[in-house]
Amino acid sequence: MTASEHAKELLQLAAVAADSKAGEDLVALDVSEPLPFADIFLLVSGNSERNVVAIAGEVEDRLTEAGAKALRREGREQGRWVLLDFGDLVVHVFHQEDRQYYSLERLWRDCPVVPFQLPQPASAEHA
Template structure:
């Protein structure tokens, strides 16, 4: 099983939004073979708490524009790691320190990578 076309489309929308707010190290995984609850993860790093919030706000706005509504949001208050669950996709926006510490990309490295639009990759 692979991520649905709709899930990949949502990942692209979210990635473009994150890139617009200078999200870093964007990486998307097709986790549909490993998890029954979602098709894809998008990982995004941010340099500070304020930037995490800006990225989250932009992702929510752009996904809302295409009709996607979050099922839940966690971590907004702390601003270090915000998880946005849209059912088909889950977006993780993490402060750079949390990204290095938790290393989700290592955990999901066996899953196929979803190619992101070049304009969505943000600064290296």
């Protein structure tokens, strides 16, 4: 199996939203083979609890505007690891330290990376 087109569309929206709030080290993994409940995990790092919450909030807002509904959300109160479950797409927004500790990339290292496009910074457009 591979990730559905719907999951890839949600991924694109979520990645752009996370990037707009200074999300770092974005990685998307196709987990459709080992997991029956999701197609893609998007992993994002924030540099503070406030940043983690802001990233998660923006992702949820943008996906909700696009008609997606969060089936589950966890961790927003602590701001260390926020999980947003949109069915086909599960977004993990970590504080940098927690991302290193839990190391989901290592856990899911056999899963293929899913590409997505981020907007280019304004300075790169004029270079």
